[in-house]
Amino acid sequence: MGSIDKKSSLLQEILPVDWHNDERMGFLMSAFKDRSVNPKSWDAKLKFWRVLIEEYCVHCKQVTFDEAHLKKTFERDGCVPACLTPVIISLKNDGKVVPVEEIQKLGYHGQSWSSWTTEKLLKTPASFAVNKLWSALGYDSSASQSTTEKLVSIPALQSYAEEVLAQHCPDHSAHNASSQVMILADVILKEPNKQFAELAIMWLCRNNQAIVEDTMSPALVKFGPNVQISNVDRQTISLQRQEIALTRKLHELEEEKERCLAEIKAYLAKGMRPAARNSLKKKHELERRATKLSDSLANLHVMISQLKDSESHAQVIGAYKNASAALKAVYKDTGLNEDNVANAMDDVEEALELHDEVKTVISKPVGPMSSTLDDEELEKELAELLEDHEEAGPPGGGTSEFDINKLPSVPSSPVGAKTLNTQASQL
Structure with missing residues (x-):
């Protein structure tokens, strides 16, 4: 299926289904024609290559590239794509790729990436509009713009920079997270691609995820959100x-x-x-x-x-x-202080006292009996009944005292029910 089949498995993972269709790829590999002939097909072709190039750069960690590199990468059956120049120009117009020297010129202490992009768009809106107009009309703008320069894929650079940050500061999402301070040259030398590492650190610095101090030798680097070298x-x-x-x-x-x-x-x-x-x-x-x-x-x-x-x-x-x-801010916002807490406790005590009073009132008897009888009269009547009961003695004329000596002795032989009844009647 072409030389790209001999490349790494990473490339194989991003190839779209159309790549295996010879007829379809014949059209996609050819140069762009006039867009007015078939706008839908023209736009689909542009989108195909834009998506494939971005996925290749991110998935294969190819931070930088040029047109020659892309042609070699996407060579198919001895045929290289003849339509990459307008695609690259389109990516540049949308800020998906930028020249390497633009990032290197800002260095580690340049303005943030978002402000730099905004400034570029404001300073050179005419060229951006012209590029889009040429593409919309279907003309090949490669005659006026060269794509031989080395370019940086912004999505790939961002992904690679996040990996570098996670490697040196695993808990970078935590509050006040930071790595140890390191010598910049040592960090770059440990990476497989020195230029990619340098660009990634520049990206992190301009996004407040790292800081580089290169005013003296050796240059130092520290990773983490909004960190400072102390x-x-x-x-x-x-x-x-x-x-x-x-x-x-x-x-x-x-x-x-x-x-x-x-x-x-x-x-x-x-x-x-x-x-x-x-x-x-x-x-x-x-x-x-x-x-x-x-x-x-x-x-x-x-x-x-x-x-x-x-x-x-x-x-x-x-x-x-x-x-x-x-x-302190919580106490201030909620108005908590010693006086307020004491007042609140007093209010609680008053509420509990009120609750007890309500319970007492609710428990008082109601109806005719509550107005004719009181506790003293009831207690006096109970005492008189108890005194009369004691004078009368127990029922049947017996004595109320119990004499343990009058109990029968314990029998030494088995006793029948008749004998027990007889002894019981004698008590």
Whole structure:
């Protein structure tokens, strides 16, 4: 199906269905004709290539390209597309692609991307309108505009920049999230494509997702929303560079000490004891220097750790201050203070007292009985009834006292029901 089939699987994933239709692709690969002949077909062809180019750049992380690169990429059965110039011009008119030098000219400290785009549209509206007019009429505008320049796909650059940001600052969506300060050159060198990485960092800087400080050497970079490079960051980088230099020097001393040891053994083997003694002195001197370097390196580690702790402590204090301010704002907005709370509690107590009074009133008896009888009369009558009951004694003329001595003794043999009844009647 052509040379594009030999490319990576990433390209295969974005190829549309029409790519496998020879007749359809014959039309899509040909140059643009007059739009007035078939406007619908002309627009569909333009849309096909615009969508395919954008998807290719984003999906394959191809941040920059030129027309020659696209022709080679989309070569099919030995045939390259002859219609890419108007497509590229159309993408430029819509701000989907921009020249590489336009982004590099703004650098890391240029205006934001949105304001830059707006300014470009306001400064050069005539050329944009002319390009659109030429395309609408179906004329080939390649005669007046060259597409050999290197271009940047804005959607691809944005996607790549987001990956770089997520790599160095995974929690970049969180409040006050930031990465550690790093040396810009080290970050760029670790990326597979140095130019793409540089453009991505420029994009992040102009969208307030990173900051670069290149006023002194080495240039520093820090990732995160609205971050700043503090003096602690600069001192940390300075100490880390000294740490790297001391580690390298310590490694060199260890290698030199090993060479001295080898020399000592060689001199002894040859019977050259004075030379061996001199090499041994040199070895002891190297060991002394290495010990001092190790101590200095340990001190650097402590200082770097303390600097990092101080920054984290500052962040904690900042969080405390923000929380305190938020709490005060809540009290201010809601009018909460000691007097208001005390007044509210008094109101609650009054409401509860009112509730108890209402319950008492509701529980009073109602009707004729409530007006003729009161509690004292009822208590007096109950006392008289109790006194009469005690004077009369228990029913049947018996005594009210219980004598346990009059109970029968416990039988030693089984007792029948008749005997039990007889004993019961005698009680």
